[in-house]
Amino acid sequence: MYGRYTQELGVYAKEEAARLRDGGVRDGSGLRRNTSVRSRTADLLEYEKDPCAKCQVCASRCQKFLISRVGEDWIFLILLGLLMALVSWVMDYAIAFCQEAQKWMHGGLDSNMLLQYIAWVSYPVVLITFSAGFTQILAPQAVGSGIPEMKTILRGVVLKEYLTFKTFVAKVIGLTCALGSGMPLGKEGPFVHVASLCAALLSKFMAAVFGGIYMNELRNTEMLSAACAVGVGCCFAAPIGGVLFSIEVTSTFFAVRNYWRGFFAATFSAFVFRLLTVSNQEEETITALFKTRFRLDFPFDLQELPAFAILGIACGFGGALFVYLNRHIVECMRKQKTINKFLLRKRLVYPALVTLLVSTLTFPPGFGQFMAGQLTQHESLVALFDNRTWCRQGVAEEFDYISHHHAWKHPQVNIFITLILFIVMKFWMSAVATTMPVPCGAFMPVFLIGAAFGRLVGEVMATMFPDGIHGDVYPIVPGGYAVVGAAALSGAVTHTVSTAVIVFELTGQISHILPVMIAVILANAVAQALQPSLYDSIIRIKKLPYLPELGMGHHEKYNIRVEDIMVRDVRFITLNSSYRDLQEMLLTGHLKTLALVECRDSMILLGSIERLQLQSLLSLQLSRQRRLEYLRQLAQDNGAHDPLPSLTSDSTPSSPCAHVHLNSPTNTSARQVVRFLVSTQQIAEWEDQQLDQLVDFKNCKIDPAPFQLVEQTSLHKTHTIFSLLGLGHAYVTSMGRLVGVVSLKELRKAIEGSVTVTGVKVRPPLASFRDSGNTTSVSEVTELHKLCMRHRGLSLPREPKPPNHIAYCQNSEPLCE
């Protein structure tokens, strides 16, 4: 028995160490993730303890750092802005170069159609395959948008490998190649990730150089939240929209005091980004990226508003369809076992195939001629925001500038057909392309499709009312519709309203504010009612540990209470637990924290203890040193003057078997073997004794105030509190007595509705009974009554123990990943 369990413990310890060292978890999607929810309260606690950790040594140094923290915030934000602007500019330059190269190849080979086709197709296939392979080898975490992961990280979940230098390199190079290929992919989501990577790496660098304040977690979270704003801001040169978009997309509750950080960093970054463009002689001064020149006096007629509203509603449906399509493609491929297996083995086949298909369809001399295939995203957008009306020729506009609108005109085909083909083809192409395992976002493609759809509606309106609605004074501006459509569709897909601000900053004109706002709000209303946002959809696909929002339509949530969802078999230790209980607890469960209660009868919650603390307690109790002491003691007592040198020098207490192997080949005398066996038995006895002792919590770090809920707390309130405080789990108490535990997992289940599947109905049968008490619920009274009686010294019939309080099964673990 001795050998078994010590070995078990040894194996367990090794496993535990290994788990802690790299801790990778393989999930169904083939991605390797390292997730562990950290209570933000713990972070906060660390935060405050951090500056004083080595207080006696460097108190004055800490003080100095604290005082100069404001300055360092500024410096950090400026550096971050600078870095991101540089990254953004260099990437833009490289992407433009790639695209030019493709055009040049395509143009140079116009004598031979086949060669031209091969060049047109092979170029993106090579780039995308390289991008997929490179990220796969270097850092698979770099795949995809990055916004869902950032949302999860800002929620307080640590996805450690998402913020490493390797990921940064993989993301930047992979993204450059992916965008350079001309596929319908966006850079906005990845930029949020890149900016966060920059911030994290910069933090690490600053911490290594300056130490102190750069070390703590809470500050890093604040900086990450600013970094998200920088990412969007310098991607579109839209600081305000960037801040708002990043808040909407990544936060549940936003601390207004962090607002200025985002604004400052995003503005600085956008400024430097645009300055670099100017310094490169590309532009004369800093203006908007997609400058429009709509007339200011009469931007739109009031009678056009219904058309804008319809455009918004249509975009809402379109956005929901896009999210559905995107998720459906991923789920389909996952369900088809054979496809899935094949694709998992040959990871590069899928992106290559998709790229081949998309680039074949956009081949300009082929089908691409009907859908402006030769234009890049940027050129298409500039053309779509054009202030000329395409369907009517010969209208003299006051401004004239280089535009690519001729690409949209085909001698045989109507402009409407071109636009419709463009919208339909790009729609599914974007939905498919964004499922490729390369760093890419979906915002820009969606934005482009929205602009095209808006342009279509605008052109239809211009055809219907060729002289404007009120007569010949103010004709309809289809470009305005394009702006509205772009904002509405991207708003619908991402469930944000700040895309309105982004389009104003992108176009440099705010004259269409009212139609844009109306369309964006309507699109959001429709899309939110039908589908989750694209980012929430990806969170679900990737099964990231995130707490979903309480939807607007789910009002039955107000009727679910904590007692309906809580896990009642809480694992706890009591003040009079023995080390054996502790060991059992550690061996049978994987909880990160355990509750500490006064005793089994009172169950009064005293605090919570981290698993690691308990492990160290246990290993301290059975430590080598104490074992040696015991053996020395034993030896002295037995009068044996040989203190078993071989045993004490070589053996490790956790693996006495190894000791046997070590010693057996050596030339040991029979006496030594006997003595060894005796001592092994004695050690086993000693360990038994040690395990039977009561745990001494003196050297154990206890969280003395873990978050508590009561049974009557509603799901709505629980959700709010978990979101606000970034909790991972909370104990449910009733008059100080621990009665259950609720973790993110239970909460997520309840919100996603699977709680109704597992037996608990929306309103459980006994629910009305609960409300029948006049002022206080029945259970409360009973608990109180017991406490009173216990206190007043009356004898209380001892409750039957909960039959399997230890069998707190796997699925009730707070940290599901």
Added chain:
Amino acid sequence: MYGRYTQELGVYAKEEAARLRDGGVRDGSGLRRNTSVRSRTADLLEYEKDPCAKCQVCASRCQKFLISRVGEDWIFLILLGLLMALVSWVMDYAIAFCQEAQKWMHGGLDSNMLLQYIAWVSYPVVLITFSAGFTQILAPQAVGSGIPEMKTILRGVVLKEYLTFKTFVAKVIGLTCALGSGMPLGKEGPFVHVASLCAALLSKFMAAVFGGIYMNELRNTEMLSAACAVGVGCCFAAPIGGVLFSIEVTSTFFAVRNYWRGFFAATFSAFVFRLLTVSNQEEETITALFKTRFRLDFPFDLQELPAFAILGIACGFGGALFVYLNRHIVECMRKQKTINKFLLRKRLVYPALVTLLVSTLTFPPGFGQFMAGQLTQHESLVALFDNRTWCRQGVAEEFDYISHHHAWKHPQVNIFITLILFIVMKFWMSAVATTMPVPCGAFMPVFLIGAAFGRLVGEVMATMFPDGIHGDVYPIVPGGYAVVGAAALSGAVTHTVSTAVIVFELTGQISHILPVMIAVILANAVAQALQPSLYDSIIRIKKLPYLPELGMGHHEKYNIRVEDIMVRDVRFITLNSSYRDLQEMLLTGHLKTLALVECRDSMILLGSIERLQLQSLLSLQLSRQRRLEYLRQLAQDNGAHDPLPSLTSDSTPSSPCAHVHLNSPTNTSARQVVRFLVSTQQIAEWEDQQLDQLVDFKNCKIDPAPFQLVEQTSLHKTHTIFSLLGLGHAYVTSMGRLVGVVSLKELRKAIEGSVTVTGVKVRPPLASFRDSGNTTSVSEVTELHKLCMRHRGLSLPREPKPPNHIAYCQNSEPLCE
């Protein structure tokens, strides 16, 4: 003794009732306020209990309401937007009418300077005096901006009379008169208040008509927060800026899920507001309020950016000076006892005098000719945002429209002198005018001053570089500087960056985004370092119960812990408290909630009980019914068949003295008197007995999980938690033992630094000792040790009781008002 305490209790109960009924508190500023902090947790609890309050009767009805809640949210927001747009439009109309009337009077009397002067001066004096008198009589709460109060209300503090119909009427009429007078006052702050009033009244109305969902507090808070956005949004027809401004100004932590409400309502409101203007034939279509026509191709040169940055920094200093001046004026008047007394008696003298002074100085034929005195705020702003350069005549601009820039030109005086005079005079005038007891804000005047300052800088730049910085191609646009200055100064005064968005929406152009952002951020950085925001300054002046922000520079706060600021003499009741203890507790303190602990030795916190609950417990114990029962019992036991009819029918148990008076004039026999005296004595004995009984908490509503902190929690974390959850107080526990309490008051003191005055230094002498423990602090270990010992049945030397645990003095009360 019997008579004394029952009377005391009776008086106390009456006082309590009166306090609850109208609860007015008079503070130094002569304002009557009704403040009581409500724990938002309590609200949340109510929220969830609300739909099921009468569950057995109307469960299905509740369900129906819950399901249709989303729809009702939309309806509510649409109604709110409609209402506010109408109010805004009607008020604008009335204000414009008033201002026209003044101009007409002034114009019609131009033959006689004296008559003209009298007309010019008397008109605003009458209006302002009426406004001041009207609000004073009807609802003094309508005075001032309203944003500080809304900030406090959204923080979770109930300022009840701030959201009544009377206040609404007073605010709307008072504001119309005040703005119609042409004084340098703004409508933005009051509009936030008016919108909140609308929302509150609408909620009440809907609750009265539909019931159910409209009743609960949490929803009202959500709606109030949307209302603030509507207020700003429809005041400036700036929905996005309105939402952001209201978030920055009123929230500490913002729930992103409430974002769309604000956007929707503000957009709808702005739309209807502008639609009304169009329908009134004032404008052709919906455009910006202060439309600018700056060139789009080259809005500014990059070399101009330093000038914009300097403008921003100067505006930062200016903003801080404005806040300082405004507060200083109020404080000066308060300190001068004689002035203060005089003004308190003659409330209308001060506004009349200020108005007289200001209007005299702006009299157009007098000093006003040097500072464009005849222009209204709106006209001035239109002129300042003009795209022409004033200092150079004869520059042909492509656009030409009606502008008031000629008012700024004086035959003898340079345009620079006019602008400087305008800025200086308006600066102090606005600072003084906003201290008048009328409904008014300071945003618009400050915005105007900023625009004038920007125009001044712009004109200086245009004079220095008459051909533009790069040559004759692109001259400098001083109007752009005016836009930047307006955003920067208003941003500095209010400590917001969203003024940038507001100016874009106000002017309808976003081309100057970069200079505006740079100037606003710099202005904010400077102003935040020097002074609190105007609204925080007013909160301090009015002594509203608000938790101040943790400033950026106050990093010593990280070193203050809860144990340094907590009140150690917590008032508590134990499970074995007698009713006498309860009575004593209720008589000696004014706490809203009391802690419930297990027993005096363990001090384990079980929950908290509201004062009202305890009062009802006590009155139940000494209730008339029980008293009568006792008397009947007594009568039966004594064999007396006369059940003392007079005593039982007339007497109220709390005032037996009244009973004596009642009975003495009647023709009572000696026997009756004797019997009465006997029974009085018996009642006294009975009450004594009753009071000695242990409290039965069965029928008492206990909050079983009040918020707990630990001694080591830092001030920073405490502040975050209080802000996040809107707490009023939190208990400090150590391993479940109650050791102290922290309320808003202590926290505010600590943040404002007065904690250093009362003896606790920034870092107390023993602080380093705390950090010397390796893993757990000394006190924790001790506590745990005690618990362990207690639990394991070892005898523990009984601690000396805290000497005056009952003397939880007045100043440690959580609710300071």
